[in-house]
Amino acid sequence: MKRFAALASFLAILSLTVALMGGMLAKVAEHPGLPREVGDLPSWFAGETTAMRRAPSLSAPAEKAPAPVEEGRAAADKSTVADDYVEVAGGEIKIALKEYRLVPDKIRVRPGRLAITFVLRNEGRFAHNFHIEGPDVDARASKFGPGNTVRLEVTLKEGEYKISCPLSNHDKRGMHGTLLVTSQPKEG
Amino acid sequence: MLKPALFLAVFAATAIAAQEGSAAPLSPNCSAKAPVKEFLVATGEWDTVPKERGGMPAPYTDRQQARAANSKLERYTFDPGVIIVKRGDCVVLRIHVVKGSHHNVTIEGTEIGSEGAPVVDDNGAPTGVKAVARSNPNPYEDPARLKDGEFVRGEQIVLKFQANQAGTYRMICEVHTFIGPKGELRGYDEKGKPLSGPMVGYVTVLP
Incomplete structure (x- = not known):
């Protein structure tokens, strides 16, 4: 019985920790607060790249x-x-x-x-x-x-x-x- | 060990969903949860008539275009010209025409634009008028008829969209901009007619 209780509480704590970590990671991914390094930013004119991605024929008009x-x-x-x-x-x-x-x-x-x-x-x-x-x-x-x-x-x-x-x-x-x-x- | 694995799976799925975003980079409908960011934008103008040192109007050159003496060098602007939001925000731009008889607005690479946009009063409440083809409510100004998406001095329209994809989007008034074959924004059309532009603003969506 004791072992079961210990296992249950261990699992509860573990899942809580993982949940919190997951939540924080998701939050950080969503809003890093500052722009990332320039290299990681999308190409300057997002409109153009998006249009090209969505219209493959645009790249070879x-x-x-x-x-x-x-x-x-x-x-x-x-x-x-x-x-x-x-x-x-x-x-x-x-x-x-x-x-x-x-x-x-x-x-x-x-x-x-x-x-x-x-x-x-x-x-x-x-x-x-x-x-x-x-x-x-x-x-x-x-x-x-x-x-x-x-x-x-x-x-x-x-x-x-x-x-x-x-x-x-x-x-x-x-x-x-x-x-x-x-x-x-x-x-x- | 099942529970943590389950949690991990759920969070991985959530994170991936958040990364992917929905289809359009800027979509016309905001989700109910999206934080609303409202910006008031006025159409402004810079202008000058270049003069000689003696004070007489002089012929001049603007971006390689020869201009006669006494012709006004002017440029329409959006004020503020840079709008910064975060990905996932519901962006509301209230655009008020102060300078210029009429404008339109379109955001490059998206379907977001002033066509059919509601004209609102000073409280932001719709007046029932929309920026569609109609006769000009300002009879003292050109043109007599407005085309789809055009709105006039004294009117304030609302553009609303959800920012789904990070990047910088060009917000353009096509009435005052000529678009070159590679997307260059020019202030003179093919025949060298001045357009008082290019009239452009930038919407930056942070990742």
């Missing part, structure tokens, strides 16, 4: 970003269209957003599959949004941060639509484009 354009160009070449519009069959349209442009920014959709899902990927440094307005449509996604992708579903009809980022001066700085729903190549 030159290779990744123009991809949709090239695909589009190839498709356009095949259909012998002389202007710089990207031909899209409808259904899903991928657009990359960055400072301060949309890639691609000139899109032509053949009438047919006009229930469109925009897949919008923020490849920039700042939050962006997407706005499409035209015949019977005035729709916008909700603001999304770098590295994030959102989807916006709209139903289009024949006509010309303006696509843009509605945030502050992004549109004015070049984040806009045109989406045409037509079976005709653009004139002029």
Whole structure:
């Protein structure tokens, strides 16, 4: 009986000690009080590194970003269209957003599959949004941060639509484009 | 020996969870337990019109840009321009436009920004107005229509976020900053038009 009591109290004291140590360690890890040595601090612009981590394509924007354009160009070449519009069959349209442009920014959709899902990927440094307005449509996604992708579903009809980022001066700085729903190549 | 092992496991798990933090570096929703740190920030301005020794306005150069005589060299600022918080804090920035007709605010690498931010009164209570696309409540000033995220002289907005990841974040007014291809902040746009900036503040989250 005595041995059992001794063992129990030993265990109780041990667990209390470990609990206290654990608590203190957690506290210190949470708030060391002072910044650690410079070498241990995260790289200076946390925003940039974070955006890059969350958007792997950001580290190689030159290779990744123009991809949709090239695909589009190839498709356009095949259909012998002389202007710089990207031909899209409808259904899903991928657009990359960055400072301060949309890639691609000139899109032509053949009438047919006009229930469109925009897949919008923020490849920039700042939050962006997407706005499409035209015949019977005035729709916008909700603001999304770098590295994030959102989807916006709209139903289009024949006509010309303006696509843009509605945030502050992004549109004015070049984040806009045109989406045409037509079976005709653009004139002029 | 079971009990200590159990405790150790629990504390290791807690410590790891604390280290990992939640997904976004700055997240728009604060957890209920997060300590609230509120800062009052005003938009300020430095300006000057360089003059010759004789007192006449003189043409000058600002960061390699030639400027005509009598043109104002100006720069908008956030005051205070450095906000220091600890990881896990719920940060509330009350930003009041004093200088400049209108501004917006965005924090680099995050979704935190003034778009849709509530305009509050002097007590910090929401007025029901939000920083979204609308006509300018100050009819005597440009522009006639404000875009998403813009707020005007005399308005005070609230940005609220939880700081989940240590580091220094750039808080930028894009109206008064041109962002170069590598993220350089410039005071002149591509055409050499002065923007009275760059207008930037820094939010430092201590580990």
